[in-house]
Amino acid sequence: MAARHEEIAEALRQAIDRGEYPVGGTLPTETELSARYGVSRGTVRQAVAALTAEGRIGSRQGARRVVLGNRRSQSFAELRSFAQWAAAMGRTATGRVLDQHRRPATLEDAEKLQIKPGDEVLQVLRVRGLDGEPVLLERNVYAAWMADAVERLPADCTSVVQALYEDIGMIFAYGEHVIDAVAAGAEDARLLEVRRGSPLLRIRRVTTTPAGRPIEWSDDRYVSGTVSFTVANSIGSNPLARQAGQA
C-alpha cells in the first residue's frame, strides 16, 4: 500500500514519460496538483521533491517547475539485479557462478564488512553476459552470517537480492559505490574475453541492512563499451563525489 505522495510521484513520472509534460516545459502548479489529486499542498510537495531529487524536474522559488529530462529512472532493486535490468530492456542476460568458497577475511574485507581480519567470509565469482557476450565480472564477498543462505542459492540465480529476501527476509537497504577505471588483468581478460590491459569500468560497493549492518562488498568489472552509469546532480543535491586515488 503505497503512500499518497509516492503514488502521485509515480503518476507524474509516467505523465512526463509519455510527453504530457515535455522536456523544457512546465508542470502544473502545486495548487493545481493539490486540487487534481485531492491532497494537501504538503503532500504534493513531497511528491515533487522525489522527482527533483532524481533530476527529473527543476524547481526554483517563485517559478513553475520545469521538466529537465524524461530518462527512465531505476529502482534500487533493478540496479541490483542484472537480469531484471536486462529484461526491462528486452535483452537476454546470462549469469554463471565460476567459483565459490569460504576463506579468511583480508584487511580490506575486515574494513568493509566491519569484521576482524581472519574471520570467515564467503567469496563468489560470477560472470554475466548480455545477448551472449560476457560483459560483467562480479566478485562478491559476503559476511559469514550470510554465507549459509548464499550457498543455498542456485548457481544461475537471477536475482540474489530477491532470493535472499524470499528465503530469509534479508533486505539489502543501503549501498555505497566507488567508481573508477582499471586495466583488465589476466583473469579478467580471460573470463571477459578481452585483451590484457583493456579498460574496464569498476564499481566497488558495500551493501548494508536497514539497520546499517554490512552484508557484502563487491567488485564489479564491466567491459568498456557495454555498460555506462548515469547520475544526475544539482545545486540542491549532489549525490556524486570525487575522490583522489582509487579510494
Next chain:
Amino acid sequence: MAARHEEIAEALRQAIDRGEYPVGGTLPTETELSARYGVSRGTVRQAVAALTAEGRIGSRQGARRVVLGNRRSQSFAELRSFAQWAAAMGRTATGRVLDQHRRPATLEDAEKLQIKPGDEVLQVLRVRGLDGEPVLLERNVYAAWMADAVERLPADCTSVVQALYEDIGMIFAYGEHVIDAVAAGAEDARLLEVRRGSPLLRIRRVTTTPAGRPIEWSDDRYVSGTVSFTVANSIGSNPLARQAGQA
C-alpha cells in the same frame, strides 16, 4: 542566510564527522532534536531528510536513525571545480587551456545543447594536473550564447563556474552525468602522458541553467588510478542508473 533546516543539517553533518554520533550508532530522536534546536518536528525532518538522501544516515519507521558513514560530502560547486576540490585536500592543482575555438555544432552537440546542427559552438580543451602529474583531460562544448563570456576567462582560470557567475550571473544548476571506461586514443595518451589504450574513466556531462537551458556539455577523462567517484544509494533513493552501451 541559510534556512533553519539547512543549518541543522550542517550541524548534524559536523557532529557525525567529529564522531559525536559514531558510524553504526544512533542519532537523537526527532523530539530531542526539536527541543535542542528550538524548532518544530517538521523542520527537524527536513534536516535529517537531507542527510538520508546523501547516504549519511539510515531511517526506518519506528526505529532510531543510524549513522551509515562519515564520508565528507561535496557540494555541487566543489565537484564542479577541480582546483577547489584539490585545495580542500591540500593538494596542488594545475590547469591549462590547450585549445579553444569556435566551430559548427555536430549532431551530438546539437542533441545535447538543444541547438541545430551547424550552429556555432565554442570548444575548449584543458588538461589538469594534480601535484604536477596530468590526471584529467576536459573537453567542453559551450553553446554560442555562452561563448563570449567563456572566451573572456583567463586561460588558467581556477573555477569556470565561479568566474561565469561573477562575470554574468550565470548559475550552473543541474548536471546529468554518464560514466564509463574508455581506452586512451593517441591524443589522450600524449596529453595525459600514458600509453595508448590505457584505461581512462570518462565522465560526460550536460549542464543546464536553473530554468533548464543547456549551457555546455563536456567529456572529462581521468587517468586510471588517480581519481574515483562515489555515489550512495538506497531503497528509498537511487541516484545511480545503469545503461546499456555508451549512452
Next chain:
DNA sequence: CGGAATCACTTGTCCGAACAAGTCGATGAC
C-alpha cells in the same frame, strides 16, 4: 529456555495555516 503479547517509544504520512522570497508578464516612461 523460546515464543508471543504488550507497551512505550519512534519515525512516516497527511492536513492546514501563515508568512517569506522569488518569478514573470504587463504597463508605463523615456
Next chain:
DNA sequence: GTCATCGACTTGTTCGGACAAGTGATTCCG
C-alpha cells in the same frame, strides 16, 4: 526599442496537530 515598476502568482520555510505503522525492550506463559 529599453528599462523600471508593480501586481499576481508560485515555490520555499516553518509551525503545530493528529493518526498510522513500525521497532525494541520487557513481561508473561508454556
